[in-house]
Amino acid sequence: MRVLLVSGASGIGRAIASAVLDSGGEVVLAGRRREPLDAATAELGPRASAVVIDLADGPSIAQAAVAVGPVDHVVSLTADHANGPVADLDGAAVRHAFDAKVIGPILLAKHFAPYLQGGGSFLFFSGVAAWKPALGLSVMATTNGAVAFLAEALAVELAPLRVNALSPGIVDSGAWDSMGSGKDTLFADTACANPVGRVGQPSDIAAAALSLLTNTFVTGVTLHVDGGGRLA
Ligand SMILES: NC(=O)c1ccc[n+]([C@@H]2O[C@H](COP(=O)([O-])OP(=O)(O)OC[C@H]3O[C@@H](n4cnc5c(N)ncnc54)[C@H](OP(=O)(O)O)[C@@H]3O)[C@@H](O)[C@H]2O)c1
Numbered sequence: 001m002r003v004l005l006v007s008g009a010s011g012i013g014r015a016i017a018s019a020v021l022d023s024g025g026e027v028v029l030a031g032r033r034r035e036p037l038d039a040a041t042a043e044l045g046p047r048a049s050a051v052v053i054d055l056a057d058g059p060s061i062a063q064a065a066v067a068v069g070p071v072d073h074v075v076s077l078t079a080d081h082a083n084g085p086v087a088d089l090d091g092a093a094v095r096h097a098f099d100a101k102v103i104g105p106i107l108l109a110k111h112f113a114p115y116l117q118g119g120g121s122f123l124f125f126s127g128v129a130a131w132k133p134a135l136g137l138s139v140m141a142t143t144n145g146a147v148a149f150l151a152e153a154l155a156v157e158l159a160p161l162r163v164n165a166l167s168p169g170i171v172d173s174g175a176w177d178s179m180g181s182g183k184d185t186l187f188a189d190t191a192c193a194n195p196v197g198r199v200g201q202p203s204d205i206a207a208a209a210l211s212l213l214t215n216t217f218v219t220g221v222t223l224h225v226d227g228g229g230r231l232a
Contacts, residue, residue, distance in 0.1 A: 001025040003213065004068060006053055006076040006108065009040035011173035012125075013077040015202030016209045021047055023210065028068050032057075055104025056080075056096055065111035073213045074112045075123040076105050082139040094139055101125075101143035102150065109154055113161060119216050121162035123209060124151060126222055128169045131230035148222040155220030162219035164212045169226025171200035195228030 001020065008017045008029040017027045021044060029044075030053040031037050037050035051064045055078050080100035082093035105124045112122075129137050130144035144167065151165035170176075170190045176183045191198045208225040212218060224230060 001072040003073045004028045004030060004071050006030040007078040009036045011175055012202045012205045015206040017044060019206040019210050056099035058107050061107045062111045065115055070115050070117055072117050072120045074108055076108055077125045078104060084136050086138055097139050097143050102146045113158055116161050121213055123212050124165050126165045126167040128167055128226045128230050151222060152220045165222040166209055167222050167224045168205050169200055169229035171205060173202050193232040200227060
């Protein structure tokens with residue numbers, strides 16, 4: 001299978017890329033910066049290639065669809081953040097957050113659907129923040145929640161192509177490393193609260209993503225891969 005991974009050069013996306021390659025497939029990594037894409041493809045080997053896509057830039061998505069051509073699956077892991085109290089939110093940052101998780105995926109569906117092979121699918125990344133409202137995370141909750149409804153709507157509109165969403169819980173993807181020692185506290189608290197007693201690893205999410213890509217009877221779902229965190 002040939003899989004386009006938007007934001008696939010690092011974090012959870014990189015783990016999915018490795019899993020696809022391990023299964024004998026081919027990956028096209030996409031992102032808005034050329035350098036990390038080239039570094040990742042060099043490490044992943046000859047069945048990995050790269051294309052520049054900025055999900056806030058519609059023409060870059062249209063151009064990439066033509067350049068990439070036929071694919072079996074399109075996965076978007078892209079996220080941009082506008083965190084903080086509503087009173088302090090910057091409108092442009094909020095729009096970027098919606099570009100990354102909602103408008104960008106809609107444009108991916110628009111431009112890539114004609115290139116998807118039979119049995120193909122889209123997989124968009126949501127997140128546990130949608131099901132656990134918290135102070136300062138209203139935009140994150142809203143964009144991630146929108147992804148779940150987008151998957152349902154597009155599953156109907158684009159059928160027989162399949163469209164699914166995956167909602168991770170807290171995962172040690174590298175995204176939290178800038179927190180310093182705050183990361184250890186967050187992870188310890190999350191592990192304690194999660195029914196499974198630990199935070200997630202990128203490999204947990206990659207295994208679930210592969211299942212959503214390959215099970216041709218699954219469409220319009222949001223799969224929660226969060227260690228039960230949304231229930232805690
Ligand atoms: N890690 C977790 O604990 C967790 C929890 C819940 C949900 N999730 C979701 O799972 C997904 C993957 O998470 P992650 O932790 O592996 O990744 P991440 O660190 O959140 O990475 C997000 C990626 O999005 C890219 N990006 C932002 N705006 C973009 C744009 N306009 N166009 C193209 N790329 C753009 C960033 O690229 P740059 O490097 O160029 O900035 C970055 O590579 C995300 O959707 C995240 O919200 C993760």
